[in-house]
Amino acid sequence: MTRDNQEPKKTNSFKKMGLIMLSFALFGAALGFLTMLLLGGRINDIQTGMTDILSLMQRIMLPALLIITAAAILLGERSIRRLRAIGKKIRETEDEECDRWEYEEEKTGAFGVMANILSQILCILILSAGYSVKYITGGNHKNMLASCLVFLGFYFYSGFYQTRYVKTIQAAHPDQKGDPSSMKFRQQWLDSCDEAQKELIYQSAYKTYSSINAWIPILLVFTMLGHLFFDTGIMAIVVVAVIWIVVTGSYLHSCVNMKGAKLRE
Amino acid sequence: MALLNYLKEYRSRMGINQTELGKLAGVSRQTISLIERGDYSPSVTLALKLAKICQVTVEDIFEYKEDEES
Numbered sequence: 001m002t003r004d005n006q007e008p009k010k011t012n013s014f015k016k017m018g019l020i021m022l023s024f025a026l027f028g029a030a031l032g033f034l035t036m037l038l039l040g041g042r043i044n045d046i047q048t049g050m051t052d053i054l055s056l057m058q059r060i061m062l063p064a065l066l067i068i069t070a071a072a073i074l075l076g077e078r079s080i081r082r083l084r085a086i087g088k089k090i091r092e093t094e095d096e097e098c099d100r101w102e103y104e105e106e107k108t109g110a111f112g113v114m115a116n117i118l119s120q121i122l123c124i125l126i127l128s129a130g131y132s133v134k135y136i137t138g139g140n141h142k143n144m145l146a147s148c149l150v151f152l153g154f155y156f157y158s159g160f161y162q163t164r165y166v167k168t169i170q171a172a173h174p175d176q177k178g179d180p181s182s183m184k185f186r187q188q189w190l191d192s193c194d195e196a197q198k199e200l201i202y203q204s205a206y207k208t209y210s211s212i213n214a215w216i217p218i219l220l221v222f223t224m225l226g227h228l229f230f231d232t233g234i235m236a237i238v239v240v241a242v243i244w245i246v247v248t249g250s251y252l253h254s255c256v257n258m259k260g261a262k263l264r265e
Numbered sequence: 266m267a268l269l270n271y272l273k274e275y276r277s278r279m280g281i282n283q284t285e286l287g288k289l290a291g292v293s294r295q296t297i298s299l300i301e302r303g304d305y306s307p308s309v310t311l312a313l314k315l316a317k318i319c320q321v322t323v324e325d326i327f328e329y330k331e332d333e334e335s
Contacts, residue, residue: 098283098284173293194293195308196305196307197296
């Protein structure tokens with residue numbers, strides 16, 4: 001038998017899975033051991049350092065929020081302006097040229113949305129540094145109140161940005177329906193898509209589900225190690241665990257529901 | 266690629282663009298573009314609709330070719 005004719009070597013899935021799990025367990029043990037070895041005597045120093053970082057964040061909270069909000073608004077407006085120009089090109093061009101503009105539209109839209117979401121997350125993280133009764137009653141309530149107002153302003157801008165983004169896309173693609181202010185917007189949008197567009201959405205949704213399932217165990221280990229060494233509390237662990245349960249539960253519920261619906265038809 | 270298609274040729278013969286063909290078939294321009302590029306295999310319903318619009322059979326537009334490896 002020549003090498004080309006050889007059947008592919010059969011793998012034992014249970015053995016492979018056992019080895020993968022064992023290697024992850026060994027990696028976790030090595031990581032724990034190394035962390036203990038490297039940071040064991042310095043845990044107090046690290047905790048002091050983290051407290052210093054937190055207090056620095058509390059001091060720079062207001063200017064940092066202002067800078068991030070200004071940058072996000074600039075990027076958002078630039079993205080909307082560019083999307084409008086691209087939408088005009090989409091309406092004016094045909095076939096292959098239109099394909100290129102639609103790709104540009106996808107890229108510009110993704111950049112704008114990502115910049116907006118990242119800015120929101122950064123603002124939440126910075127605001128969280130001072131978001132405690134202990135800090136507010138410590139005489140810094142004016143700074144905190146001003147920061148909350150800046151954050152609220154940005155929160156409203158983000159809501160309007162997302163609405164304008166959807167309207168701009170709908171102006172270039174009138175077939176895409178859905179009222180962005182409606183609670184049923186996602187369903188309305190999906191209903192207005194044709195079969196190829198739906199397939200793209202389903203594929204992207206499955207990739208997102210796979211990616212979340214790959215990241216959640218890593219985040220869970222990270223939060224557990226944080227609690228083990230730095231006493232960060234179990235809240236972070238509970239939140240990650242709840243997200244895991246909700247994501248898996250929603251996926252399985254949807255699968256069972258769809259199969260059931262097909263049987264009931 | 267297992268599914269070849271000649272949709273672009275038939276569309277050109279009809280003298281219409283992707284948007285117009287999409288409107289006739291009740292799908293978006295992007296879907297027609299994806300089919301023409303071979304990036305999307307349409308459902309049986311859409312394939313039949315496209316064949317009806319082009320006034321040919323489905324087999325005239327779409328051709329299934331076995332992969333050489335298989």
